[in-house]
Every structure is written in C-alpha cells, then in structure tokens.
Amino acid sequence: MTGQVSQKEISGSESAKLWKRCLSGKMPPSWEKEIGDFETEMFLKKQGKIEDKVFAETRLRRGVYGQRYDNGKRHDGKEDRPIPYPTLGKLSKGPMTEWDAPGMQRIKIPWGGLNPDQMDVLADLAEEYSDSICHVTTRQDIQLHYVHIEDTPSIFRRLAAMGITTREACGNSVRNVTACPIAGVCSEAAFDVTPYADAMFRFALAHPDIQDFGRKFKIAFSGCKNNPCGLVTIHDMGYIAAKKIVDGVEKKGFEMVVGGGLGPLPYQAKLFSEFIPVEEMLPLAQAVWRIYARYGEKKKRNRARIKFLVADWGIEKFKQMVMDERAKLPVDPRWKELISPVEKYEERPLKTPSATRPLTPSPQGRGDYERWLKTNVRPQRQEGYYLVVVSLPLGDITSNQMRDLAAIARKYIRDTVRTTVEQNIVLRWVAEGDLPALYDDLKKIDLAQPFAGTIVDITACPGTDTCKLGVSSSRGLAGELRTRLAEKSVQMNEAVRNLHIKISGCFNSCGQHHIADIGFYGVSRKVGNYVVPHFQLILGGQWTENAASYGMAVVGIPSKNIPAVVDRLGEMYVKGRQGDEKFQAFIQRVEKIQLKKALEDLTVVPSHDENPSFYVDWGDVREYTISDIGKGECAGEVVSLTDFGLKAADRELFEAQVQFEAGNLEKTASLAFHAMATAAQGLIKGQNPDVSNDPEKIIIEFKTRFCDTEIFYDRFARDQFANYLFRAQAEGPAGLNKEKTQQRIEEAQLFIDAAYNCHARMSMEQTSPLP
Ligand code: HEM
Numbered sequence: 001m002t003g004q005v006s007q008k009e010i011s012g013s014e015s016a017k018l019w020k021r022c023l024s025g026k027m028p029p030s031w032e033k034e035i036g037d038f039e040t041e042m043f044l045k046k047q048g049k050i051e052d053k054v055f056a057e058t059r060l061r062r063g064v065y066g067q068r069y070d071n072g073k074r075h076d077g078k079e080d081r082p083i084p085y086p087t088l089g090k091l092s093k094g095p096m097t098e099w100d101a102p103g104m105q106r107i108k109i110p111w112g113g114l115n116p117d118q119m120d121v122l123a124d125l126a127e128e129y130s131d132s133i134c135h136v137t138t139r140q141d142i143q144l145h146y147v148h149i150e151d152t153p154s155i156f157r158r159l160a161a162m163g164i165t166t167r168e169a170c171g172n173s174v175r176n177v178t179a180c181p182i183a184g185v186c187s188e189a190a191f192d193v194t195p196y197a198d199a200m201f202r203f204a205l206a207h208p209d210i211q212d213f214g215r216k217f218k219i220a221f222s223g224c225k226n227n228p229c230g231l232v233t234i235h236d237m238g239y240i241a242a243k244k245i246v247d248g249v250e251k252k253g254f255e256m257v258v259g260g261g262l263g264p265l266p267y268q269a270k271l272f273s274e275f276i277p278v279e280e281m282l283p284l285a286q287a288v289w290r291i292y293a294r295y296g297e298k299k300k301r302n303r304a305r306i307k308f309l310v311a312d313w314g315i316e317k318f319k320q321m322v323m324d325e326r327a328k329l330p331v332d333p334r335w336k337e338l339i340s341p342v343e344k345y346e347e348r349p350l351k352t353p354s355a356t357r358p359l360t361p362s363p364q365g366r367g368d369y370e371r372w373l374k375t376n377v378r379p380q381r382q383e384g385y386y387l388v389v390v391s392l393p394l395g396d397i398t399s400n401q402m403r404d405l406a407a408i409a410r411k412y413i414r415d416t417v418r419t420t421v422e423q424n425i426v427l428r429w430v431a432e433g434d435l436p437a438l439y440d441d442l443k444k445i446d447l448a449q450p451f452a453g454t455i456v457d458i459t460a461c462p463g464t465d466t467c468k469l470g471v472s473s474s475r476g477l478a479g480e481l482r483t484r485l486a487e488k489s490v491q492m493n494e495a496v497r498n499l500h501i502k503i504s505g506c507f508n509s510c511g512q513h514h515i516a517d518i519g520f521y522g523v524s525r526k527v528g529n530y531v532v533p534h535f536q537l538i539l540g541g542q543w544t545e546n547a548a549s550y551g552m553a554v555v556g557i558p559s560k561n562i563p564a565v566v567d568r569l570g571e572m573y574v575k576g577r578q579g580d581e582k583f584q585a586f587i588q589r590v591e592k593i594q595l596k597k598a599l600e601d602l603t604v605v606p607s608h609d610e611n612p613s614f615y616v617d618w619g620d621v622r623e624y625t626i627s628d629i630g631k632g633e634c635a636g637e638v639v640s641l642t643d644f645g646l647k648a649a650d651r652e653l654f655e656a657q658v659q660f661e662a663g664n665l666e667k668t669a670s671l672a673f674h675a676m677a678t679a680a681q682g683l684i685k686g687q688n689p690d691v692s693n694d695p696e697k698i699i700i701e702f703k704t705r706f707c708d709t710e711i712f713y714d715r716f717a718r719d720q721f722a723n724y725l726f727r728a729q730a731e732g733p734a735g736l737n738k739e740k741t742q743q744r745i746e747e748a749q750l751f752i753d754a755a756y757n758c759h760a761r762m763s764m765e766q767t768s769p770l771p
C-alpha cells in the first residue's frame with residue numbers, strides 16, 4: 001500500500017532543505033515538530049492522501065490563506081500579463097483554487113511587538129517569497145501575499161528561529177492577541193497590559209481547549225476605558241486594565257467583556273465582570289473557551305461566533321455556566337507560571353533623555369517637520385520621551401523600508417516597536433532631542449508622512465486586490481482618498497481633519513467599517529446591463545471608548561462618487577455643527593432621511609456612454625465584474641477533533657514508513673502502534689474531548705465506547721481491525737523482524753482506514769433526516 005518515500009522528498013526544494021538543516025534546534029522543539037508535521041501533511045496532500053477540507057483547515061491554522069489571483073493574470077495598466085509563478089505542474093490557479101494558488105501568509109504578532117532582528121527577517125521573507133511588501137493588518141499582524149505554499153515551511157522555520165509563530169493565525173482558533181500599541185507609555189492607562197497580553201498569547205497558543213471551536217476567537221487588551229487603542233468591545237473577549245482596593249491593598253485586575261465581534265452582524269461585547277483579579281485572567285479564559293467549544297454552534301458557520309451564544313443565553317446565564325466550569329477546572333500550574341513574571345516586565349529605553357542632544361528648534365520653513373510633530377509624535381508618560389507613529393499608506397511597508405526602519409530602531413530605541421490596528425508602526429521611547437534627526441532619517445526612506453490619526457490615515461482591508469470575497473476595491477478607494485485628502489489637509493477644518501475613515505471590501509468588515517466616523521463597505525449594483533462597484537456608507541460609529549458604538553448604513557454610493565461624498569459630509573459637519581459637537585452626535589441629530597437627501601445626487605450612476613469610468617473600480621483599468629468572487633476563507637469548514645485525530649494518525653503512520661525505509665524496525669513498530677492509538681483517540685474525541693494521551697488509557701476507553709458497543713465493527717471483518725491494535729499493544733515494538741514490522745505498518749493502515757469508515761458512518765447517521 002505504501003509507496004517508497006523519503007525525508008528528502010518531503011522537504012521540497014534545495015533551499016527548503018537547507019533552511020531545515022540550518023535552523024534545526026534553533027527554535028522551541030514543539031514548534032519545530034509542528035513545522036515538520038505540516039511539511040509532511042503538505043506532502044501527503046500532494047499525494048491525494050489528505051482531503052481538501054481537512055488540509056484547508058490545517059493550513060489556515062498555520063496562517064496560510066488562499067487568495068484572489070485573477071486567474072494567474074494581473075493587469076499592468078496596458079494589458080493582462082500572466083504572473084510568472086512557480087507551480088508544481090498541472091494544478092490550476094485562480095479564485096477557486098484551494099491548493100496550489102499563490103496564497104497569503106498571516107504572521108501573528110502578539111500585541112504588535114516587534115524587535116529589529118524580527119523586522120529584518122520579515123523584510124527578507126517578503127523579498128524572497130512574496131512581493132517585497134509587508135502588510136500590517138487591522139489586528140496588528142503582518143501579512144505576506146503571493147506566497148507559494150511550498151515555501152511556507154521555510155517561512156515558518158525562519159520566523160520560529162526569531163520567536164515568531166504563525167500557528168493559529170487563522171482558522172477556528174484563538175487568533176492574535178492584540179493590545180494598545182502605546183501600553184506602558186500612555187499616561188491614561190491603569191497599568192501596562194503588555195505582559196498580560198503576552199501571557200494570554202502563550203497560554204492560548206496550541207491549548208487543547210481551543211482546538212474544537214466553531215469559528216475564530218479574538219482577544220484584545222486595553223489600558224483604559226476611554227481611548228480606542230485596544231478596541232476591546234469588538235472582540236470575542238476583551239480586558240481593560242483596572243485597579244481595585246481589596247482588604248486595604250490595591251490590586252491589579254481587569255474589567256472583562258465577552259461576546260463582541262464585527263462581521264456582517266456586529267455585536268458589542270457584554271460586561272462579564274467589572275473586576276477580575278489578574279490571577280483569574282487565565283483560568284476564566286479557559287473556562288470561557290470550554291463553554292464555547294461545548295455549546296457554541298458548529299454547523300451553521302454564520303451563527304458560530306461566541307457572540308451568538310452570549311446573545312442566545314443572555315450574559316447572566318453565560319456567566320453562570322462559565323463560573324461553574326471554572327469551579328470544576330483542574331488546577332493548571334501554567335496559570336501561575338505565566339502570570340508570575342509579569343511584575344518583572346520592564347521596557348528599557350536605549351538612551352537617557354539627557355544623553356541626547358537638546359531638542360533643536362526646527363529649522364525655519366520646515367513646515368513639514370512641524371506638521372509631522374503635530375500629528376505623528378506624542379509625549380510619553382515618562383518625561384523626556386516621545387512615541388512616534390510611522391504612517392504606512394494602506395498598511396504597506398517595503399522590504400527595504402522595513403530593513404531601514406529596523407536600523408533606525410537600533411539607532412534610536414532598540415526593540416520597542418509596535419504595529420497598530422490603524423495599520424501603522426509605532427516607535428516608542430524616542431528621546432526628545434533625537435526627534436529632528438529621527439525625522440530626517442525617516443524622510444530619507446519615505447516614512448515620514450504626517451497625518452497619523454487623521455482623516456488621511458485610512459484603514460482598509462485587502463478587498464478585491466487579494467481577497468476572494470472582495471466586492472469593491474477597498475484599497476483602491478483608500479489610496480485615492482488618501483491622496484486627495486492629504487492635498488487638502490492643511491486647509492481642512494480641524495474637526496473634519498480629526499475624523500476617521502475605515503473601508504471594507506465587503507460586508508464582512510475586516511476593515512472595521514462599523515467603528516469609523518465614516519465607514520464604507522463594498523457592494524455592487526446592477527445598472528442597465530452593467531454591474532457597477534459601489535460602497536455602502538456607514539455613519540455614526542464610535543471608535544473612541546474602545547469602539548463604544550457601531551454605525552448604521554445610510555445609502556449605497558457608486559465607488560467613483562465616494563470622494564465627493566466625503567467632501568460633502570465634511571462641509572455639512574462644519575456648517576451644521578453646534579458648538580464643538582462630536583461627529584457622532586451631529587449624525588444622530590441630523591435625521592437619516594435628511595442625510596440621504598443631501599447625498600441623493602451622488603447616488604446616481606451616469607450611463608455607460610456618458611461616463612464609462614463609473615464602470616471601472618478604483619485602482620483598476622478593467623471593466624468591473626463580480627464573476628471572479630470566489631469561495632471565502634475567513635476560516636475553513638468546521639473540522640472536528642476526530643478529523644484532526646485521524647489526520648495525525650496518517651502522519652504518524654507516514655513517519656513509521658520513513659523509519660522503516662531507514663531500517664529502524666523498532667521505531668517503525670512503535671510509531672505504527674502509536675498511529676493506531678491516535679486514530680482511536682480521534683474517534684473517542686468526538687464523544688469525549690478530554691480523552692487521555694496515554695495509549696493504555698485510550699485503548700481502555702476505545703474498548704468501552706467503540707468495541708463493546710460494536711460501533712467500530714466492520715460489517716464483514718467484524719472486530720478484525722480492532723484486534724490489530726490490541727495485538728500491537730500486547731506484543732510491543734521490540735524484536736520484530738522486517739517482515740513482521742512491515743505487517744504492523746499494513747495493519748495500522750487498515751486500522752486507520754476502518755477508523756475513517758467508522759467516523760463517516762457515524763457522521764451520516766447524525767446528519768440523516770429524521771423519519
Ligand atoms: C466570511 C469570511 C470573513 C469574515 C466574516 C471576516 C471577518 C473579519 C472581521 C470581523 C475582522 C476584523 C475585525 C475583528 O477583529 O472583529 C477581520 C479581520 C481581518 N480579515 Fe477577515 N473576514 C473574512 C474573510 C477574510 C478574508 C477572505 C480575508 C483576506 C484574505 C480577510 C482578511 C482579513 C484581515 C487581513 C483582517 C485583519 C486580521 C488580523 O490581522 O487578524 N478576511 N475579518
């Protein structure tokens with residue numbers, strides 16, 4: 001049954017083999033093993049031994065997304081050019097391709113923290129495997145686009161050697177843990193949430209209780225309630241730093257919220273507790289995960305986020321269930337181990353303020369420097385230090401800029417760099433006297449654009465550029481608006497300048513349009529015989545107070561009229577504003593119908609003859625079409641713990657074959673036995689997710705649940721396959737000759753096949769209609 005395979009074949013290209021060899025032992029052993037496992041799974045996928053569905057969720061959990069690829073072509077402004085892209089052969093590419101099309105690699109950056117060495121590696125990876133652009137996402141991650149799946153193990157290894165993992169960057173799992181990028185240097189925070197966010201990231205990573213979610217789960221930390229940096233209320237679970245006097249002693253803790261989330265149906269997170277002590281942060285999170293995994297929707301994807309469970313039960317019942325679960329949790333030493341070091345966490349500046357040159361007055365006529373100082377530079381809580389926002393148009397930074405920025409960080413601040421949810425990068429601990437020189441250095445690499453945090457600093461999701469679900473070009477529109485608004489910014493009324501714009505390419509809200517002053521999401525409208533790109537206008541969202549309220553859809557506008565809509569809204573606000581009325585209050589006061597009327601002329605699409613440009617989206621030269629919208633990849637289909645267990649069994653058996661080839665008989669027999677036990681464990685997991693990892697205990701449970709009940713029995717072979725497992729356990733791995741060892745492999749394969757059959761039978765029974 002088994003072809004002759006070798007470790008050489010699995011590792012792919014010469015370069016991949018080299019990285020594997022060079023970086024062996026230079027990362028946490030569990031990470032190294034996981035990457036090796038992924039490589040093997042890729043190999044098995046290529047051989048058709050792993051189902052698409054299972055492999056899709058496997059790669060998503062490693063942050064490897066499919067992406068839109070315009071069928072292997074890209075318009076260069078004059079003509080469609082095929083993109084030269086290495087492929088393994090006949091496999092097709094395009095929006096529907098799930099396997100060998102260029103993909104997007106999401107790289108988890110917990111709390112947005114980066115050091116210069118990591119920045120260098122990111123720059124190299126973007127240059128060598130992607131299109132030389134690192135893209136900062138709306139959840140502090142970094143993404144590379146146009147990556148070939150064959151290169152992903154090398155990417156993982158090179159990142160892992162720098163302490164970065166992509167595990168659970170996508171998929172139905174705990175995604176990146178985000179936090180205010182100015183935590184620890186902001187004067188409004190109760191305390192620095194950074195080490196707590198880090199402890200949460202470490203605790204969640206690969207935790208057994210997060211492996212069976214129906215959808216993704218996002219966590220955020222904020223240092224204060226009033227500001228928007230943490231955006232906790234749009235998250236599945238959020239923590240706001242708080243302090244409380246308990247028995248006369250000041251204690252650190254968090255206000256905890258659950259059940260928030262954007263997407264097509266946005267929900268505000270509900271208050272779980274006004275104060276949980278820091279020691280309870282991890283156990284309570286674990287209890288929440290277990291409740292979500294057990295009771296959350298699994299089949300209907302669009303009802304599977306925890307927000308629906310919290311909404312269905314009500315927060316009181318949800319809370320009670322979580323507290324009961326918490327009371328039952330066996331103590332995990334990691335709760336303490338991960339939290340204890342946080343008190344020692346400290347960020348050290350590279351320079352003392354006095355060691356730097358005195359702040360030189362800006363040279364006459366350097367209005368650009370002054371403007372940058374005003375919008376991109378803020379004093380820190382620590383006297384003499386400043387934080388500097390490096391504005392990244394559309395969240396993009398090239399490899400060369402990234403490397404230069406790393407050098408700048410080394411020169412001025414060392415390792416205190418953070419990505420932000422506004423898709424920028426923050427440099428912290430800049431000594432006051434260094435600001436002019438830092439500005440000059442940033443300017444040299446074209447990273448000294450002003451306007452951070454203003455209407456020019458627009459957030460946008462990937463949209464039709466690379467996302468298969470994109471309807472309209474969010475990045476094309478963001479780029480156009482940025483250019484136009486930047487030109488006007490100097491004369492702009494201050495109140496308008498401080499507004500925020502966020503754009504999503506479709507209703508899924510990856511660009512967080514619900515929480516902008518002015519939000520847009522892509523829609524299309526049929527006009528005569530044509531389809532015209534539009535954006536739905538969302539007004540009144542509140543991004544302050546951790547994203548305290550969501551905006552409402554007002555009207556659909558053709559993409560090409562959006563700049564005019566932004567101008568008109570600005571004018572209306574300046575004219576109609578009462579005193580220093582906030583934009584949200586203004587929008588609430590002005591009736592929606594009035595707003596709609598004021599924008600009515602801008603909803604009209606001229607005929608194709610009159611103005612064909614309306615029929616072409618921003619940043620594109622082709623006539624607009626929606627025929628290339630593909631199947632979404634926000635996370636894979638729900639893959640059960642049993643699917644994963646069986647796949648792990650396949651992998652172990654594959655390793656057994658490799659060992660057999662190398663002549664290691666005892667190791668082969670041991671792995672073959674283990675593969676059977678893993679398959680049995682996978683079946684049990686469908687009934688009892690807490691099944692032990694000990695083969696002996698697995699077998700006892702397997703006997704009771706699957707053999708005594710005859711569920712595992714084959715119609716014809718009856719208990720034959722189960723007996724392979726029992727025999728292998730009784731005989732042990734030692735002393736088998738070559739022939740016997742090979743038999744053991746074959747038996748293990750038959751056992752695993754039987755486990756797949758058993759799982760399929762059970763699934764069919766569960767889903768068959770009631771009589
Ligand atoms: C049904 C499918 C999808 C849904 C419902 C969805 C929804 C969301 C939401 C609500 C957010 C951010 C706000 C939050 O954290 O609550 C988000 C983030 C994001 N989404 Fe999607 N999304 C989907 C598919 C995609 C696809 C196909 C792509 C592009 C390939 C994409 C790219 C992003 C990016 C780049 C972010 C920032 C995320 C991060 O760094 O973790 N999303 N998504």
Ligand code: SF4
Pocket residue numbers: 461462463464467468469470471474504505506507508509510511
């Ligand atoms: S909002 Fe829509 S277009 Fe934008 S990334 Fe998300 S799914 Fe894609």
